[in-house]
Amino acid sequence: MEYVQPPAGTLTTSLAAMAAGVQPATIRDWVRRGVLTRCGGTPKRPVYRIDDVKAARAATKPTRPGQRTARAA
Numbered sequence: 911m912e913y914v915q916p917p918a919g920t921l922t923t924s925l926a927a928m929a930a931g932v933q934p935a936t937i938r939d940w941v942r943r944g945v946l947t948r949c950g951g952t953p954k955r956p957v958y959r960i961d962d963v964k965a966a967r968a969a970t971k972p973t974r975p976g977q978r979t980a981r982a983a
Contacts, residue, residue, distance in 0.1 A: 920949060920957040929960070930967040940966050 916922050926946075927934040937958070940946040946966040951957040 916957050917950070919960055920951075921960055921963060922951075922955065922957055926958045926963045930963055932967075937963075940971075943971070945969055945971060 916925065921929060923934050923937050926937050930937070937946065941948060941956075946958060946962055948956040949959045949962065
């Protein structure tokens with residue numbers, strides 16, 4: 911069950927993904943990597959601050975050994 915409306919100034923995982931232009935799995939990956947921090951909610955229904963989502967989108971992401979990089983065409 912999603913929030914009817916998340917607390918003011920926060921976004922659910924789905925809304926954060928739409929705001930950042932990524933998939934919800936990417937939001938969860940950013941949390942796992944420490945790029946984005948949850949600010950409340952429950953373990954199954956976390957919420958994120960809008961400013962934190964914006965900062966995470968603009969942040970340099972850590973890379974993994976052997977990770978493919980985007981190539982310019």
